[in-house]
Amino acid sequence: MNKETTNPGYINKNKQMNFGRTEEQGIDHGQWFYTIECQNCNFKFKANGTDIWQRKCSNCQGGQP
Ligand SMILES: [Zn+2]
Numbered sequence: 001m002n003k004e005t006t007n008p009g010y011i012n013k014n015k016q017m018n019f020g021r022t023e024e025q026g027i028d029h030g031q032w033f034y035t036i037e038c039q040n041c042n043f044k045f046k047a048n049g050t051d052i053w054q055r056k057c058s059n060c061q062g063g064q065p
Helices: 049-054
Strands: 016-025 032-038 044-048
Touching: 016 044, 016 049, 032 049, 044 049
Parallel strands: none
Antiparallel strands: 016 032, 032 044
């Protein structure tokens, strides 16, 4: 199990898997957006690096779009 939330393959407690970093800089300084895939419904979305650990799917878990 990958413990670093920014590593591809990391899955958080909400079953959201990190698919790797995008080329888009995040909201916080020095942060990047990451592609996240929901393991429940396979929906893909972007998340700020610091939010990966607590991110919820915006399709099936009511998370932020
Ligand atoms: Zn989902």
